[in-house]
Amino acid sequence: MKQIYLSVVLAIVFVLSQPFFSLAQKVVSLSQPEQEWLSQYNGHIRLAPDPKFAPFEFFDGEGIYQGMGAEYIQLIEEKTGLHFAIIRYGDWSSIIEAAQQNEVDVLGVAAMTDKRLGYMNFSKPYLTSRAVIITRVGVDKKLSIDDLSGMEVSVVKDYVWDEFIRTDYPELHIDYVTDPLVGMRKVSFGMSDAMVISMAAASYYIEKEGFTNLKVAGETNYAVEYSIAVRKDWPELLAIINKGIDKIRDREKEAINERWLFHNYSVGYWSKQLGYGLLIVLSIVLVVVIILFVFNSRLNALVREKTKALQQEREELIEVNQQLVVARDKASESERLTKAFLTNISHEIRTPMNSIIGFAQLIEMDQVKKEDRIHYASLMIKGGQQLLSILDSIIQLSKMESGIVKVMPSTFDVYALLRETHELMQPLAQQAGLSFELHIDDENKRMRINSDRVLIQQILNNIISNAIKFTPQGKVELHGSCNDERLVISVKDTGIGVDEAEKEAIFEPFRQVKHRLYTESGAGLGLATVKKIVDVLKGRVWLEANRPQGTVFHVELPYQSSEETS
Secondary structure: HHHHHHHHHHHHHHHHHHHHHHHHHHOOOOOOHHHHHHHOOOEEEEEEEOOOEOOOOOOOOOOOEEOHHHHHHHHHHHHOOOOEOOOOOOOOOHHHHHHHHHOOOOEEEEEEOOOHHHHHEEEEEEEEEEEEEEEEEEOOOOOOOHHOOOOOOEEEEOOOOHHHHHHHHOOEEEEEOOOOOHHHHHHHOOOOOOOEEEHHHHHHHHHHHOOOEEEEEEEEEEEEEEEEEEOOOOHHHHHHEEEEEHHHOHHHHHHHHHHHHHHOOOOOOOOOHHHHHHHHHHHHHHHHHHHHHHHHHHHHHHHHHHHHHHHHHHHHHHHHHHHHHHHHHHHHHHHHHHHHHHHHHHHHHHHHHHHHHHHHHHHHOOOHHHHHHHHHHHHHHHHHHHHHHHHHHHHHHHHHHHHOOOOEEEEEEEHHHHHHHHHHHHHHHHOOOOOEEEOOOOOOOOOOOOOOHHHHHHHHHHHHHHHHHHOOOOOEEEEEEEEEEEEEEEEEEEEOOOOOHOHHHHHHHOOOOOOOOOOOOOOOOOHHHHHHHHHHOOOEEEEEEEEOOOEEEEEEEEEEEEEEEE
C-alpha cells in the first residue's frame, strides 16, 4: 500500500515539474556580468521598429508592432528574460538619426553596412532578403540596375539598398521616399519609372494593396542578411541577444516564415487602404447590378414580343420552327453582347475610379506638397467627369436600343441650328489648337424643315466632338445642305483617319480607334449613339477618307419642307 502511495506522489511531482523543466530548457544561461547588466537596464531598452517595412516589421492599424522581426523579438524575450520598450518614429531616416545619437538602443531588423558599423554592433543574422526592381506591367523586357539609367528610380532613404546604389551607381536619378508603400504607389501612378525594394516587401504590398499594374521586372545582385543592431556601448546586450537567437528552434523559424512569406498575412488586418478597396468593389458591384437590370428589362421585352409572335403563327409549324431558331440565335447573340458589354464597361468604369481612389490616397499622405494636392484634386475631378460621361452615354444608348426615345418633329431653321452648333463648338476646337469652319449654301440663308431638332443636335455634337478629339492638328469643317427634302451634313477633319477595315465596325458600341502613334480615352459609345439616332430618323450615316489625310463623316436625313426663304 505504501508503495502505491509513493508511486502516486512521484507521478504527481513529475507532472507538476514538467513546466519548470520546459521553462529551464527555454531560458538561456547568462554570465554574471550579463545578469548584472540585465538587472540594471531591463525594461528600459528602447527598440524602434521601421513603421512601414512589411512583412519584416511594421505597425498595424491599431498601432501594434507586427511582422517577422516582431515575432523573433518576442521569442528572444521569452528565451532570455529581456524586455524591450517599443518606441515609434515616423520613418526609417528618423530612426537612423536617433540611433546615431543613442536615442534608440536597438534596431529589430537592420542590415550591416560599413557606415552603420560606426555606431552600432550587429547580432548573428536571422533573416535574408534580395533586392528586386518593380515597374508597371507595360515594361516588357527583364531589367537590371544598369538598365535604370535615365529613369526616375524610387528608393527608401537610408535603407541598405540606398547605400549600395549610391556607392555603385552614383549617376542614377534617385527619388527618395519615406517608406516602401509610398514608392510603390508612385510607380503605380506613373510618378516614378521603377523602384528597388526587397522581394519579400514587394510581394507583400503588391498583394495586400492590390497593385494589379505592378510586377517584378528583374533582380539585382544585392542580397543582405538582417540582424538585430545594438548600440556600441552595450556589448552585454549583444551577447544576450545572440544567445537568444541560438535558442530559436528550426520549427519556430519555419512557422514564422509560413505566416509572413508568400503573402500569408493576417486576414483580420484592416487599414484605410483596405477600406478604399472595399469601397471600390462595392461601387463596381452597384454599377454592374444597374447594368444587368437594364439589360434584363430589354431581354424580357424581347421575350414577350417573341412569345406573342409564336402564339399568332403557331398554326404554321414550319414558320414556328423558323421563329424558334431565330429566337435562339438572338438569345445567344444577346448573351454574347451582354458579356462583352460587362467586360468593356467594367474596364472603362474601373479606370477613372482607380484614378480617383489612387489620387485620394496620395492626398492623404502627410508628405504631399500643397501644389501636388491641388493637382491631384483636379485630376480626381476630371476622373469623376469622365465617369459621369460614360454613364450618360450608357443610359442614352440603352434608351435608343429600348425604343424609349421617339421622334418629336417640329418646324425649325436647320441652317440656324448649324450656325449655333458651330458657335458652341468653336471654343472646344480652339482649346485643341484647331481651325473650325462652317460651310452652308449661303451664310444668311434660312431653311425651315420639319424634323426632330434635339436628335439632329445630338448627331452634330457627337460627330464634331469626335472629329476634334482625333485631330491632333489642322482643321475641322462642318458642311450642310438641303436638296430634294434630304438634309446632308458632312464633317471633315485632318485627323488620324480610320482604316478601311474599321469603316463599318467603328459604329459598333465600345469600338475605339486603334492607332500606333495616337491613343484617346473614351468608352466608344459616341458613334454608336449617332448610328442609333440616324436609324430612328430613317436616314443613313457613312464615312470616307479625307485626302490627303483625315476622315469625312456624312449624315443624310429625310425631312418635310416647311418654308424656305433667303
